[in-house]
Amino acid sequence: MALRLVPALAASGLEDGESWVAVSPEGEESDAPGRREVGGELEAAFVAAIPDLLALCRTLGADPSAVLAHTPSAAANVSDLGLMMAWSRLAEAWASEGRKTVLVCADPWLYRHLSALPGVVAAPPPPLTGRLSRLRGFAARLRYGLRAAGRCLRLPALPRQGGSWLLSYGNPQSGPDGTDAYFGSLMRERTDLCRVLHVDCPPDEARRLNGDGRSFSLHGWGSAIFAVTRLPFARWRPRAEMMNGPWGWLVRRAAAHEAATAQGAAIAWQIHCQRRWLEAVRPLAVAWPWENHGWERDLARAARRLGVASAGYQHSSVGRFELNHHVDANPDGLGSLPDLVLCTGSLTREGLTRWGLPEGRSRVAGALRFTPSPGPRWDGEAPVFVALPGDVSMAARMVGAVARVARRLGRRILIRPHPIYDVPVSEDEWVTRATTGLAGQPAVSAVVYAATTVGLESVLFGLPTIRFIAAGCIAHDILPNTVNVPAADEAGLAAAIEAAAPPPAIAREQVFAPVDHDVWRQALP
Numbered sequence: 001m002a003l004r005l006v007p008a009l010a011a012s013g014l015e016d017g018e019s020w021v022a023v024s025p026e027g028e029e030s031d032a033p034g035r036r037e038v039g040g041e042l043e044a045a046f047v048a049a050i051p052d053l054l055a056l057c058r059t060l061g062a063d064p065s066a067v068l069a070h071t072p073s074a075a076a077n078v079s080d081l082g083l084m085m086a087w088s089r090l091a092e093a094w095a096s097e098g099r100k101t102v103l104v105c106a107d108p109w110l111y112r113h114l115s116a117l118p119g120v121v122a123a124p125p126p127p128l129t130g131r132l133s134r135l136r137g138f139a140a141r142l143r144y145g146l147r148a149a150g151r152c153l154r155l156p157a158l159p160r161q162g163g164s165w166l167l168s169y170g171n172p173q174s175g176p177d178g179t180d181a182y183f184g185s186l187m188r189e190r191t192d193l194c195r196v197l198h199v200d201c202p203p204d205e206a207r208r209l210n211g212d213g214r215s216f217s218l219h220g221w222g223s224a225i226f227a228v229t230r231l232p233f234a235r236w237r238p239r240a241e242m243m244n245g246p247w248g249w250l251v252r253r254a255a256a257h258e259a260a261t262a263q264g265a266a267i268a269w270q271i272h273c274q275r276r277w278l279e280a281v282r283p284l285a286v287a288w289p290w291e292n293h294g295w296e297r298d299l300a301r302a303a304r305r306l307g308v309a310s311a312g313y314q315h316s317s318v319g320r321f322e323l324n325h326h327v328d329a330n331p332d333g334l335g336s337l338p339d340l341v342l343c344t345g346s347l348t349r350e351g352l353t354r355w356g357l358p359e360g361r362s363r364v365a366g367a368l369r370f371t372p373s374p375g376p377r378w379d380g381e382a383p384v385f386v387a388l389p390g391d392v393s394m395a396a397r398m399v400g401a402v403a404r405v406a407r408r409l410g411r412r413i414l415i416r417p418h419p420i421y422d423v424p425v426s427e428d429e430w431v432t433r434a435t436t437g438l439a440g441q442p443a444v445s446a447v448v449y450a451a452t453t454v455g456l457e458s459v460l461f462g463l464p465t466i467r468f469i470a471a472g473c474i475a476h477d478i479l480p481n482t483v484n485v486p487a488a489d490e491a492g493l494a495a496a497i498e499a500a501a502p503p504p505a506i507a508r509e510q511v512f513a514p515v516d517h518d519v520w521r522q523a524l525p
Helices: 039-060 064-068 081-095 108-115 130-154 203-209 224-233 248-259 263-281 294-305 346-354 392-409 454-461 490-498 517-523
Strands: 003-006 018-022 100-104 120-122 164-168 194-197 215-217 285-289 309-314 340-343 362-364 384-387 413-416 431-433 446-449 465-468
Touching: 003 081, 003 108, 039 081, 064 263, 064 294, 081 100, 081 108, 081 248, 108 120, 108 248, 130 224, 130 248, 130 263, 194 203, 203 215, 224 263, 248 263, 263 294, 285 294, 294 309, 340 346, 340 517, 346 362, 362 517, 384 392, 384 454, 392 413, 392 431, 392 465, 392 490, 446 454, 446 490, 454 465, 465 490
Parallel strands: 003 100, 003 120, 018 100, 164 194, 164 285, 194 215, 285 309, 309 340, 340 362, 384 413, 384 446, 413 431, 446 465
Antiparallel strands: none
């Protein structure tokens, strides 16, 4: 008996020679003796599971309702299906080896999947909670529908037609003069451009951003009747055979988690509003921050049907775990991609080509949202700068890990939370909350990051950079495939900081090229 599966460690205890691993590292058992750190193993299992993940997402994406979910897009930063498949691979491996392992898993769906694997000896599973979560999800979608109906009545549609448009998110860094957090100063330089705002932008923010009369909310094109009557029922419904196949319990889990929130309603409302906007305005061209999520795939298909040119701006990074950019994740391949993908630099363009995007469908357009800066200098005696991700659970684990390492090493640590998703930071003589980002620091000895473009920024500054591997989850690697830095979990972080050295030099222009205005003019005539 090499692998025992239990819902709680306290209920079973450990037998002689056993070590234990928890699927979720939180809880009172986290400091119990005999625990094994498996962050590196889990990440390796995730990498090995990528072909299966892409194939499964491609099949799931063929369902008509799949656009209402994040899971079929294979986006590792908003869906943990790949993480669950990685745990499955590890459990299979541990069940066949000589080392005795106890796997603690309180997740009822994953537990049932793992218990069916060969060689796994499982205790009775934890109870399923599907009915309560479905009711909670329906209530959330009903509230969203009522709120959306009110917003579309308060924000009238624009009578203007034609022209080239940007579709952008509401972001505090965008401004009423046309400045955009994703498209930089493009609207200020091109007074012929208009901006339509994603439905996640609240009405008051949409009004603020319309200071020059060229920014409008997509809510204005929505139907209040559609919002009230259709959105409460808008959710992903996988086919029965997908919920009963070899990955059935994991598909059920993903569907249950997505249905427990208003997410399906929000995506359905975005799709509804953008379709009606395209029909009413008939723009010449539209560009948006491209990440290949469900609503974007629908936008690309709808624009093509109407003869509207579409351009997806690869505005951030395309790291090796950001599989939502992979053509193989799409059920219709190139059919749901924009006509043209505008890349920030040659490295990301080459990466997208390796992932199936034809070279004729992409151009290097330059970096609109990243301005060059000298950055901090490298000083071995300076503090270690820690950049937290937007995932608050992962960020909290990271704060605890680096704080413990700081005290052991006697090194000062500056922790910079995500600008939108803040987490508490307990400050002491070793740990301090950073008041500015990496570019504003005078000097650092190393940079530790997880799932944030600050890691890429650090590499471009030539600073020692360490990618943190959090316990029990996958921090999607934002670095391009050709850029490698040391990675460490909590157990190896101290040694990685002590051995930190500058990475091989990378030309900034390969990642964030100068803006090519001719390319932008061709994409947005």
